[in-house]
Amino acid sequence: MDILANLSLGFSIALSPYTLMLAVIGCFLGTIIGALPGLGPSNGVAILIPLTFTMGLDATSALVLMTSVYYGAMYGGRISSILLNIPGDEPALMTTLDGYPMAKKGRAGDALVLSGVASFVGAFLATIGLMLLAPMLARVAYLFGPAEYFALYLLAFCTLGGMASNNQAKSAIASCLGLGIAMIGVDNNSGLPRLTGGNLHLMDGIDFLVAIVGLFAIAEVFFFIESHGKGSAIGVKLDKVTIPWKDIMATKWTMLRASLVGFIAGILPGAGASLGSFLAYMSEKSIAGKDGGFGTGAPKGIAAPEAGNNAAAGGALVPMLTLGVPGSGTTAVLLALLMTLNITPGPTLFTDRPEVVWGLIASLLIANVVLLLMNVPMVKIFVRVLQVPAWVLLPGVTMISFVGIYSLSGSYFDLILMVGFGALGYVLRKLDIPTVPVILGILLGGHMEDALRRAMVLSDGDGAFLFSSPIAIGLWIAAILGFVAPMFLRGLLRKPQRVTD
Amino acid sequence: MKTLTMKAFVTSAVLALGTGGAATAAECIAPANPGGGWDFTCRQIGKIMFDIGAVDKPIQVTNMAGAGGGLAYNHVVNERGDDADLIVAASSATSTRLAQNAYAGMTADKVRFVGAIGADPGVIVVAANSPFKSLGDLVDAIKADPGSVAFAGGSAVGGFDHLKPLMILQRAGFTDITKVKYIGVDGGADAITQTVGGFTQAMTGDMSEIVGFLKAGEIRALAVLTDERVPGFEQIPTAKEQGFDVVAVNWRGLYVPKGVSDDTFNMWADRLQKVADSDEWKAAMAANGLAPFTKVGGDFQSYVDGLVAEVNQLSKDIGVIQ
Numbered sequence: 001m002d003i004l005a006n007l008s009l010g011f012s013i014a015l016s017p018y019t020l021m022l023a024v025i026g027c028f029l030g031t032i033i034g035a036l037p038g039l040g041p042s043n044g045v046a047i048l049i050p051l052t053f054t055m056g057l058d059a060t061s062a063l064v065l066m067t068s069v070y071y072g073a074m075y076g077g078r079i080s081s082i083l084l085n086i087p088g089d090e091p092a093l094m095t096t097l098d099g100y101p102m103a104k105k106g107r108a109g110d111a112l113v114l115s116g117v118a119s120f121v122g123a124f125l126a127t128i129g130l131m132l133l134a135p136m137l138a139r140v141a142y143l144f145g146p147a148e149y150f151a152l153y154l155l156a157f158c159t160l161g162g163m164a165s166n167n168q169a170k171s172a173i174a175s176c177l178g179l180g181i182a183m184i185g186v187d188n189n190s191g192l193p194r195l196t197g198g199n200l201h202l203m204d205g206i207d208f209l210v211a212i213v214g215l216f217a218i219a220e221v222f223f224f225i226e227s228h229g230k231g232s233a234i235g236v237k238l239d240k241v242t243i244p245w246k247d248i249m250a251t252k253w254t255m256l257r258a259s260l261v262g263f264i265a266g267i268l269p270g271a272g273a274s275l276g277s278f279l280a281y282m283s284e285k286s287i288a289g290k291d292g293g294f295g296t297g298a299p300k301g302i303a304a305p306e307a308g309n310n311a312a313a314g315g316a317l318v319p320m321l322t323l324g325v326p327g328s329g330t331t332a333v334l335l336a337l338l339m340t341l342n343i344t345p346g347p348t349l350f351t352d353r354p355e356v357v358w359g360l361i362a363s364l365l366i367a368n369v370v371l372l373l374m375n376v377p378m379v380k381i382f383v384r385v386l387q388v389p390a391w392v393l394l395p396g397v398t399m400i401s402f403v404g405i406y407s408l409s410g411s412y413f414d415l416i417l418m419v420g421f422g423a424l425g426y427v428l429r430k431l432d433i434p435t436v437p438v439i440l441g442i443l444l445g446g447h448m449e450d451a452l453r454r455a456m457v458l459s460d461g462d463g464a465f466l467f468s469s470p471i472a473i474g475l476w477i478a479a480i481l482g483f484v485a486p487m488f489l490r491g492l493l494r495k496p497q498r499v500t501d
Numbered sequence: 502m503k504t505l506t507m508k509a510f511v512t513s514a515v516l517a518l519g520t521g522g523a524a525t526a527a528e529c530i531a532p533a534n535p536g537g538g539w540d541f542t543c544r545q546i547g548k549i550m551f552d553i554g555a556v557d558k559p560i561q562v563t564n565m566a567g568a569g570g571g572l573a574y575n576h577v578v579n580e581r582g583d584d585a586d587l588i589v590a591a592s593s594a595t596s597t598r599l600a601q602n603a604y605a606g607m608t609a610d611k612v613r614f615v616g617a618i619g620a621d622p623g624v625i626v627v628a629a630n631s632p633f634k635s636l637g638d639l640v641d642a643i644k645a646d647p648g649s650v651a652f653a654g655g656s657a658v659g660g661f662d663h664l665k666p667l668m669i670l671q672r673a674g675f676t677d678i679t680k681v682k683y684i685g686v687d688g689g690a691d692a693i694t695q696t697v698g699g700f701t702q703a704m705t706g707d708m709s710e711i712v713g714f715l716k717a718g719e720i721r722a723l724a725v726l727t728d729e730r731v732p733g734f735e736q737i738p739t740a741k742e743q744g745f746d747v748v749a750v751n752w753r754g755l756y757v758p759k760g761v762s763d764d765t766f767n768m769w770a771d772r773l774q775k776v777a778d779s780d781e782w783k784a785a786m787a788a789n790g791l792a793p794f795t796k797v798g799g800d801f802q803s804y805v806d807g808l809v810a811e812v813n814q815l816s817k818d819i820g821v822i823q
Contacts, residue, residue, distance in 0.1 A: 145700035146684070186569070186603075188657040188685055190821070200575060200605060203568035351717070352690060411567070454684040458651050458700065 003131060010358030013060060014366055022057075022065040023363050027370045030072020034092070035080050041073035041313075041330040049337050059343055060356050064363040066337055067317075070330055071123055071364065074313045075371050078115045078306055079379070083108060092309065094281040098294060098301030105297055109379075110244040114299055115306040116375035117248050118255050120368060122307035125259040126266065126314020127364045133267075134318050134350070134357075146455035147466045151475035153448035157440060158483035168483065170433045178441015181206055182449070189453045201413040208442050210405055210414050212333060214421025215428075215435045217401045222426040224394045243376070244299075251303035254284050262308035266315020276315070280308025314364070321349055321357060335443065526558035527586040529755075532573030532595075533566045540564060542590035542753045546618070546773070549781045555772040560588075570595055571604040578611045583760030588615070588769060593661045593751045596805050600812035601659060601822050613761070614805040615769045616797030617754030618777040619786050621707040623665045623726035624737070628697045629719055636724040636743045639703060640673045647680035653692035653701040655710065657685040659821030661751065662692075662705045665726060667815060668747045669740060679819055693720060707751050708734065708792070726750065731792050752794055754801065770798035 013019065033044030045066055052062040077092030082099035095115060102111040144152070157175050184195045185205030196202040261283055262276035284304040285294045294301045313330070320331040343353060350357050405418050428435055452466075459465030467473050529543040540562070547560030565573040573589060581587050591614065599609040625636060633639045643650050654662030663683045670678055684701060686692050689710025696704040697719050704711075704720070708731060714720045724740040725731055726749040740747045757769055776782050777795045786793065796804050816822045 142694060142698040145695065145698060186657070190658060198605075200568045200572050203571060204566070450686075454686070457682055457684050460648065 006354060006358045007131070007362060009354060010360070010362030013355055013359035014064065014362035019061055019064050019359070019363060020366065022061055023068045023367050024370055026065045026068025027072040027075075027367050027374055030069035030074075031076035031079075031371070031374060033069065034073035034076025034078075041070055041077070044073050045069055045330055045333045045337075049333070052337070059338075059353075060359045062337065063334075063356060063360050066334060067360060067364060068367040068370075070334065071310070071313060071367050072371060073330075074123070074310050075116065075119045075375050077309075078119065079112065082111045082115065082302075092277075092305075094277045094305035094309075095302060097281070097305075098296070098298050101295070102297035102299075102302065107244075107297070109242065110247060111297075111302055112379045113243055113376050114247050114251070115302050116372065116379070118251070118258075118303040118306040119310045119375070120372040121255040122259045122262055122310035122312075123314055123368045123371075124365070125256070126263050126311040127361065127368060129263050129311075130314050130317055130321075130364075131361050134322050143469075143471055145469075146451045146458060147468055147472045148475065150448060150451040150455055150466060151472045151479065153444050153451060155475050155479040157437070157444070157448075158479040167432070170431075171437050174428065174433050174435065174437035175441050178438040178443075179445040179448075181211065181438070181442050182445025188446075188450055189457075201411065205446070206417065206442065207414065208439070210418050211421050211442050212439055213401045213405055214418040215425035215438060218398070218419060218422025219425025219429060219435070221394050221398050222422060223429070247299040247303075251300050254300045254303050255307040257287075258284060258304040258307035259311040262311030263315040265308075266312030267318050276312025277305035277309035280311075281305040317364075321360075333439075526561050527556060527588065528561045528563055530563050530565050530573050530577070530587065530589045532570035532590065533564065538592055538751075538753065539570070539590035542592070542755070543588075545782070545785045546588075546590075546755070546776055549776045549779055549785070550772055552781060553775060553779050555775045568605070569598055569603065571598070571607070574599075574604045574607050574612070577756075577758055578607060582758050584758050585761050585765045588755045588757055591754050591756050593749075593808075594656075595756070596808050597659075597661050597664070597812050600809040601816045609805065609809045610759075612756045612759050613766055614754065614756045614802050615766060616773040616795075616801045617752035617804075618773055618782065618795050618797070619791040620750035620752040620794030621709050622731050622792050623661075623749040623751065624706060624708050624711055624722050625666060625669070625724045625726075625740075626693070626696070626704045626706070626711055626715075626720045626722045627702065628699070629721055631702065631721065633703070633723065634721075635738075636669070636740055636745060639723060640670065640675070640745070643670060643681065644673070644675055647677060648682065650703060651682035651684065651701040652703050652705050653684050653686055653695045654705040655686065655689040655692050655707075658683060659816055659819065660685060661749070662707075663819075664812060664815055665705045665747070665749045666703070667819065668749060668811075669724075669726075669745045671815070672745045672747055678815075690714075696720070727792065750792070750794055752796075753791065754796075767798065770801075773797050 014023070029048065030041070030044065034041060048066065048069055052065060057065065078095045078099065081092040081095040082103050099111050099115065102108070182205070184202055185193070186203055187194050193203055258280035261280045265276035265279055281294075281301065281304050284300055288294060288298075288300060316331045317334075320335055343349065343356060401418070402415060405414055406412075425435055428438070455465050456462075459468075467476065529547050531540040531543040533539045543560075543562045547562055550556045551559045565576060567573070570591075574595075577587065577589055589612075596609065598604055599607065602608075625639070627633050627639070633642065639650065652663075652666050654660070654665075656662040663685065666683070667678045667681060670681065682701075683705075684695070686695060689704070689706040692701075692704045692706055693711065693714050695701045697714075703723075708725065711720060711722065715722060722734075722737045724743060724745070725734065725737045726740050726747050728739070728741065728748055730737065730739055755769070755773065757766060774795070774797050777793075777797070783793075785791075813822075
């Protein structure tokens, strides 16, 4: 039993008091970040990444901390969805549909506990799936050459672009912007500098961390300034918290189905947690039919999206670890972290760095249990955080961003660049252009270009080489469908409107 | 969030104190982020110099990442031209980039190369099921049809990994080297994956990159590019004994500013020699897959000059530079 041996290796690393402490801290911070409206898992992880460098964490510890934050944020997103009718993060959008009505009925505590349990089930099953499937997927990597990788990156752009906005053209613009930024720096294939304007600081290209923190966190501050700091207030009262056993038992099959759907959605590169919760909710809604009471506070309507989005979070780690291709926005940020730590995710990660992979899997299991304990009995503590006024919160976030980025590179140039990206993020959001494809472009654009140019070197410039294997052709078809399908299905799959009182 | 803010505060305060307090000690600039090869060079050499008493104060390590070492090079040439207390980590990548004019017009003669004390030997490997059994087989196949063999390596086009097979081919009398296919991927492991997967026919890289795959039996090493077979890997023949006189290693060493006196230069060379002779350094080399490679002082400066000239000519031949 290789898996058991590997898992015990993992637990021997993850159960050290220090890593365990990091997991608990990560879960706690993650839940808060997830609960805070606007601060989702991807910006949460992005903001905290510089901290791992400041603290001088080694690769395993840094990864444990960040994935705990990641899982924690997936749990936490539901809190503000249920209590404020504002999704704490993008994947928690679907939880508002039934969570808020249920809270309105005076069952806020029940809704929080039920969704916490559903999150646990989804994340737990996904981690098991990651454990069983990832080594198998890792073997597939020898089948991936330049042509296949190019098609895979294309697929990521097409599907994520399709989900991140209702407008394909805007997603495409955002992707192109990211690709353009990715071109800055020394060209790997000729050694010549591109778009650097002779500035030595730009020779290595633009650090994606600078771009991520700028686009998410700094842009958030600009929006805050614009709105003159309207505070957040809780509209629903939370009295006592009991465990609604009846609802949990009634939704057990819903949780299992939603976990499966979410996990599969998570594995698809680019689809991610939002798609997972969306598909889980929609499939349960159609199974329940009109009498299911979905949209009016049905327990199944809370369990399904929460199990779905947490399962997707685990599923998204599979392609990130085995192929080096992120399955969601947050794993894109985690990928950046890995690359900065000199770990190349990919087929050889499981053989090269078993301690990193299995330590990570073990700590995910631990984080999950910690999160269940944290989110069920201690849910009141997190509710308090929502009462911290934004004018205290955001300046703190800004300061952390500046100190973090400066400690990373020691260069004032990166700080200017970060503010520049903040302004860009502000403008993009004003124009309703999604920022996630921009990040994806910066992160993967260089790789996509490299794959294309390697394919051209190997084939002496023959474009047909890109369609030379069944895998490549399959990925091309999936990419084209992923980009085109939402245009035709928009009428059917329109993002649900928020419940109004 | 408040605890986070506090942590950030405290950390930056500690960092500020650290820098201020050590102003009088010697400084080693690692022209890359913490964790890479240059960082390793600075931290290990600095630590051992202090431990064996070659310097009387701990050496302060500064990370100055940017432009593949170009930022640090410019900084040293323009602002620290006569600083006797400054050493900078360097490797084959430094001399290759200098030879290719990749440091914004800076040339190799603007600093003094003081010594190298360890190297990662270059290797040429193929998949375990490859028809190529020796370096000669591979070279013959390329001579017959240059397009039939593609190399994968961890450095960019024109980088050191790319140049290794080209040097071998030149020695073998093959001059049409622009026809040789090479793809630069993200590190040695990735290059091996591409080769085992059959997308490329051979991989060019460093010994430290192939050890894991060699043990797993997935690849066959055709040649190691050193003078003698490498201890611990005696089964791998050198290119030299197969009739291709190429030595290409990724050396780890230091340079100092141009303006220092000969005494200072010799003092650093002497200190470096002491590190090379120490047991601590031998242990550090073994732990990081480095082979012994000691050249210090004027001997090393002429080695680097020769290397820069050779790489410069080769780069012109393949069209990386004009």
